[in-house]
Amino acid sequence: MKIELHGLEVFGHHGATEVEEREGQVFLVDLILALRSEPAADDLEQTIDYRDVAACVREVSDRQRVQLLETLAASIADELVARFPVERVRVRVRKPHVQLDPPAEYSAVIVERP
Numbered sequence: 422m423k424i425e426l427h428g429l430e431v432f433g434h435h436g437a438t439e440v441e442e443r444e445g446q447v448f449l450v451d452l453i454l455a456l457r458s459e460p461a462a463d464d465l466e467q468t469i470d471y472r473d474v475a476a477c478v479r480e481v482s483d484r485q486r487v488q489l490l491e492t493l494a495a496s497i498a499d500e501l502v503a504r505f506p507v508e509r510v511r512v513r514v515r516k517p518h519v520q521l522d523p524p525a526e527y528s529a530v531i532v533e534r535p
Contacts, residue, residue, distance in 0.1 A: 422459045424468075427451045429475055431482045435493055436516075442486065448493070448514055449527075450478050454501065455509040469505050477504055490514045490530040498534045510534050 429450040434442050452474065460467035481497045494514040501510045511533045519528040 422456045424454045424456065424471070424474075425452065426471060426474060429478055431479055433482045433493070434486050435482070435488070435490070437488045446516070446518055448482070448490075448516055450497065451513040451515070452478070452501070453511040454505065454507045457506045457508050469507070474501070474505070477501060490516060490528065491532070494530045494532040498532045502534050508535070 429452070431448050431450055432445055433448055434445040435448065436442060436446070454469060454474070456469065477500055478497055481500050482493065485496070487493050487496070494512045497514070498510050498512040501507065501512070511531065513529055513531045515527045515529040517527045519525055521528075
């Protein structure tokens, strides 16, 4: 069984430029968490609460300032594996307001952990 969360909005001061560090920006986080086992009953205690997952992502982002999306995605993935009963996680961090010429909708990094 898998749980998916897409488009979690996290504000952070991540990036390689002075402006990104000073002003910050929104990042979008997409997650797929493969559970170790399926819940035996219709009971929240037997699965992963989305609210806890979202709070974990926000805590990781708030805890450190990083230059690379790769570092942010890997830190989120590692923390999810450490905190929750998952077999595998897939984390995609998107930067929707990337400044490129020619323009792009977003830049993104995907990290997977067994």
